[in-house]
Amino acid sequence: MPSAQRAQALVIRSAMRTWAQTLHDLLDISPLESRAIVLDESVTNPREVIDGVIALLAPAAAQRGLHPSVSVDQTVATLILADSARLGQIFFHLLNRTIQLNTLGEIAVVVQADLLNAGSQRISIKLMDTGSDAVHVAQQPLFGPSGDLAFAGEWCANLDACLSLCQILAQRMQGELSVASDSKSSTRVSFSAPFSVEQWGPSAELTSNAQASLFAIAAQSRDVATSTSSEPFERRYLDALSEEGINLHTFLNAWRRSMTDDLERLSGLHRQHDIDELRTLLHRLSGAVGLVGAGSLMDALRSASAAPEHETGAIDLLIERGRTLVTQLDTAIDPYRSTIR
Incomplete structure (x- = not known):
């Protein structure tokens, strides 16, 4: 098949695998604590899993006037070792x-990754309310009488029971599952777990830069700092988010707070000689700036996270570039509309 059709077929296959596992558990009348849950790990494309679930639930979301949008960070590996059906079931x-x-x-679905070591990463999936008119309502059936006829019957799934199953699955994956108890919190639920990486992918080849010299990173930072007072970023990344229905004001407010906190932490951390924590923070920052299309800064931060040495001057320049980017994005959005100026 052509590559586009093949990709679509893989998403459909992932969706059916997720639905089959979910349906099996919904029909299982045995107590949850008595079930034998064994993970069947295989090479899995996390993007296919996420897209498959979105395809399954898009009709139900549309019936309630909801629009799910997905943002998968470039640092999320292309292939991981996981039980794809169970991972899809959690999502x-x-x-x-x-x-x-x-x-x-x-509903914004944000998928990010933090580097654990050369062969694994922690992937997190967060579901957030980004609509200004989001309202909480009473529990409704999974597929009600007005649901898509492709789903025969009505499924009055108990949300708490499903959440308990997800908690068990998260524990089996050595991960964490968090549900917001504060109705004012924008993040409704989040899941994260460590996964072995089978293929990083073209946008996340971290190991290839393992021997990168930070002197080169410092030189690149100085070149950018002397050649321009701004930090380049691709506006089409923000345009794409806006076209997908993401409220850019809400998105950038959260992004700015996260960036500012991480940059402040980085400012003091590299003087404490905590190499592992420093590398993790640099890698997380590279994913954050990549999310808004700051490719040059993303590459510099990613190279720094894998470098064997970390000079103070080079880190300071990276922090300065990060703060410049934050300042630029403060003025990049039209104050009256969720669009790029």
Whole structure:
């Protein structure tokens, strides 16, 4: 098949695998604590899993006036070792729960990754309310009488029971599952777990830069600092988010707070000689700036995270470039509309 059709077929296959596992557990009347849950790990494309679940639940979301939008960070590996059906099942229940408890709003799915070592990363999936008119409502059936006829019957799934299953699955994956108890919190649910990486992918070849010299990174930072007073970024990344329905004001407010906190932490951390924590923070920052299309700074931060040495001057320049980027994005959005100026 042509590559586009093949990619679509893989997403459909992932969706059916997730639905089969979910349906099996919904029909299982045995107590949850008595079930034998064994993970069947295989090479998995996390993007296919996420897209498959979105395809399954998009009709239910549309019926409630909701629009799910997905942002997968470039640092998330192309292939990981995981039980794809169980991973999809967790995301299915978390997204369904968010859909059931909200109406007339927007749901943002944000997928990010933190480097653990040369062969693994921690992947996190967060579901957030980004619509200004998001409202919490009473629990509704998974697929009600007005649901898509492709789903025969009505599924009055108990959200708490499904959440308990997700907690067990998260523990089996040595991960964490968090549900917001504060109704004012924008992040409704989040899941994270460590995964072995089978293929980083063209945008996340971290190991290839393991021997990169920080002197080169410092030189690159100085070149940028002397050649221009701004930090280059691709506006089409923000345009794409806006076209997907993401409220740029809400998105950038959260992004700015996270960046400012991490840059402040980085400012003091590299003087404490905590190499592992420093590398983790540099890698997280590279993913954050990549999210807004700051490719040059992303590459510099990623190279620094894998460099064997960390000179103070080079880190200071990276911090300065990060702060410049934050300042630029403060004025990049039209104050009256969610668009790029």
